[in-house]
Amino acid sequence: MSFMWSPATTLTLSTMITSTLMALSSTNWVFLWASMELNLLSFIPILMMSKLNQEVEASIKYFLAQALGSALLLTSSIMMWSPYSILPSLMPMILMISVLLKLGSAPCHFWYPSVMSSISWISCTILSSWQKLAPLAILVFFTSQMSKSLIMLMAGLNAMLGGIMGMNQSQLRTIMAYSSIGHLGWMLSFMLLDKPMMSMLYFTIYCSLIIPLFMFFNIMNFTTSKQLSKITMISPSSQMFISTLLISLAGLPPLTGFMPKMLAIMMLANYNTPLIIILILGSLMNLFFYLNIIINMMMPSQNMNTNLTKYVHATPSLMLLSSVTSMGLAPMIML
Incomplete structure (x- = not known):
């Protein structure tokens, strides 16, 4: 398409x-x-x-x-x-x-x-990214007077459903859709603390990670995780950058995706421990299908399509963008 x-x-x-x-x-x-x-x-x-x-x-x-x-x-x-x-x-x-x-x-x-x-x-x-901006702003700024128990239920449901349903998918677009649902759970968790700007910060970091990742997939016209194995022998650098973006989305330290999750855990530590456990379990399930994508990408493809070479080597700007968003933003957030 x-x-x-x-x-x-x-x-x-x-x-x-x-x-x-x-x-x-x-x-x-x-x-x-x-x-x-x-x-x-x-x-x-x-x-x-x-x-x-x-x-x-x-x-x-x-x-x-x-x-x-x-x-x-x-x-x-x-x-x-x-x-x-x-x-x-x-x-x-x-x-x-x-x-x-x-x-x-x-x-x-x-x-x-x-x-x-x-x-x-x-x-x-x-x-x-862009289409979620207005609804998310309405949710975190205008509906903060909602019941805290209902907000906690929505946050935990998003985290668990995004993780459970994502593990059963093979299409990259569907995996990314359930990944987005899982990340919404973390954004909604800040509503319990009346921190709408933290939700928007998490959303901004999430968008900065998925945009270069989706651009990679668009240029190479990938639809399933098994197709990523074609990158292995053509461009190891592209493989590294895609893996870095996926691991950063999973929230592993010291990459950028870890910072907002760490802030959420620290803020919720004295407020709601069960919700923290649910969010972490959902994040672990997200990590499972991210690692599944990375493992499929590292497996050599038997039917190598060399026509992809011109697309892979035509993406230096995306590699630079992915490096900045997945690793370069972390020191800025820490400051």
């Missing part, structure tokens, strides 16, 4: 970026809802850029899930402030469910792995 650039793509990308900034700077729920609707309508043409049947199917799934989330968001936000609200105590919970649905977070994650497995790597990059 290739991603085709055109003037229409530039227009939709600019509209998508503008709508997200509008949502982040909105002052009322109606304007926020309108901005997120504009963002939805801007991203769907990007999903369908290759015009493949599976991408059309993925765009329909994405639209249905996001439309349901938008409807719940608008209804619950209006009913929360209406004097004629029915069951006003349920409206904040419905609002949180709507944001979780738009974010692709458990238990409203049913659409996210399916969409990720059917779209291009460029679309996966946008869906896993």
